[in-house]
Amino acid sequence: MPNPFINGKSRIGIVGKYIASDDTYLSVIEALKHAALHVKIQLEVVWIEATQLEAETEIISNNSALKTSKSTWDLLKSVNGILVPGGFGKRGINGKIEAINYSRVNNIPFLGICLGMQLSVVEFCKNVLKLPLATSQEFEDDLVLDLKPISSMDELNLAHASNGTLSVGEEILSPNTDIELSSRSVHVVVTMSEFTSSDKGGTMRLGGWNTMIHDKNSLAYRIYNSCKFQSFTTLCTETGEEIYTIRERHRHRYEINPEFVPLMEKNGMKFVGKDVDVSKNEILELPSHPFFIAAQYHPEFTSRPMSPNPLFYGLILASIGKIKHNEALYEFI
Numbered sequence: 001m002p003n004p005f006i007n008g009k010s011r012i013g014i015v016g017k018y019i020a021s022d023d024t025y026l027s028v029i030e031a032l033k034h035a036a037l038h039v040k041i042q043l044e045v046v047w048i049e050a051t052q053l054e055a056e057t058e059i060i061s062n063n064s065a066l067k068t069s070k071s072t073w074d075l076l077k078s079v080n081g082i083l084v085p086g087g088f089g090k091r092g093i094n095g096k097i098e099a100i101n102y103s104r105v106n107n108i109p110f111l112g113i114c115l116g117m118q119l120s121v122v123e124f125c126k127n128v129l130k131l132p133l134a135t136s137q138e139f140e141d142d143l144v145l146d147l148k149p150i151s152s153m154d155e156l157n158l159a160h161a162s163n164g165t166l167s168v169g170e171e172i173l174s175p176n177t178d179i180e181l182s183s184r185s186v187h188v189v190v191t192m193s194e195f196t197s198s199d200k201g202g203t204m205r206l207g208g209w210n211t212m213i214h215d216k217n218s219l220a221y222r223i224y225n226s227c228k229f230q231s232f233t234t235l236c237t238e239t240g241e242e243i244y245t246i247r248e249r250h251r252h253r254y255e256i257n258p259e260f261v262p263l264m265e266k267n268g269m270k271f272v273g274k275d276v277d278v279s280k281n282e283i284l285e286l287p288s289h290p291f292f293i294a295a296q297y298h299p300e301f302t303s304r305p306m307s308p309n310p311l312f313y314g315l316i317l318a319s320i321g322k323i324k325h326n327e328a329l330y331e332f333i
Contacts, residue, residue: 007040010080015083015096034304046079048099053099081109081316081319082111084113093139097119097123109315110289111312112295114251114298120294125186129263129264150186188257189256192254210234210246212274220285223293229246229309231245249297291314
């Protein structure tokens with residue numbers, strides 16, 4: 001007999017590399033459950049091993065590995081929403097980027113958390129800005145590189161000039177632009193400015209920090225405001241305005257490279273949440289997408305059974321078609 005309290009079902013794919021045990025992403029799972037309970041739907045968590053998404057894009061001689069990859073891709077294509085959680089290290093990174101690309105291109109609801117946000121930027125720079133070697137400094141800190149990585153727009157433009165091409169700031173606006181930067185990586189995610197890449201101990205941004213959401217037309221603002229999430233206003237040090245502000249918990253060592261933010265925004269990615277000094281980008285979204293949002297902080301840590309975190313609530317709503325999207329305007333059905 002159907003349960004009158006259940007309004008449907010949603011399959012959410014968690015793309016990670018520690019999927020052997022639910023405990024690894026326990027807080028994320030609980031936050032999804034809180035949101036599903038609030039919406040009154042049945043939740044099915046689908047575990048997707050990130051490394052197995054990489055195999056289909058590589059040359060593989062092992063048929064069993066290829067079959068495993070196809071099976072994992074079939075799983076990814078069966079879900080109603082995709083979540084890439086936090087993490088560290090290089091293993092599985094390309095698979096997570098593939099999952100983000102699939103979500104972006106196919107309009108699948110997406111939520112990125114911490115590393116998931118950083119990889120959203122890497123994917124966007126690789127495939128939209130045509131920077132094939134876009135990456136995070138985290139993945140190269142321990143490598144001996146033949147050539148110095150590019151970490152600023154000036155360096156990127158200089159590299160293009162040396163190749164006889166136009167300034168990337170002008171040329172990259174066309175998605176069909178072919179950019180030849182085959183030997184130097186581009187650091188679109190870097191160590192936070194207050195630390196150096198050689199420092200490890202005591203160099204993480206930890207605990208509760210304030211995030212200002214300055215765009216009231218943004219998806220982030222609509223979700224947080226509609227959920228009556230605890231908020232307040234903060235005086236922006238840059239503009240002197242009172243800005244809608246939330247407080248979320250952080251745990252990260254790297255940040256989006258601010259050098260490339262204007263270029264990304266010019267090409268469709270919006271950074272709608274910033275710290276109170278307007279120096280760190282903490283929420284991004286794609287206005288052209290039905291639901292694509294990512295946060296540098298960990299929203300799962302502020303989710304409660306009777307008060308789900310707005311980002312998880314939004315993902316669940318989007319996964320069952322309850323967020324109407326029209327020309328960057330979002331309406332909750």
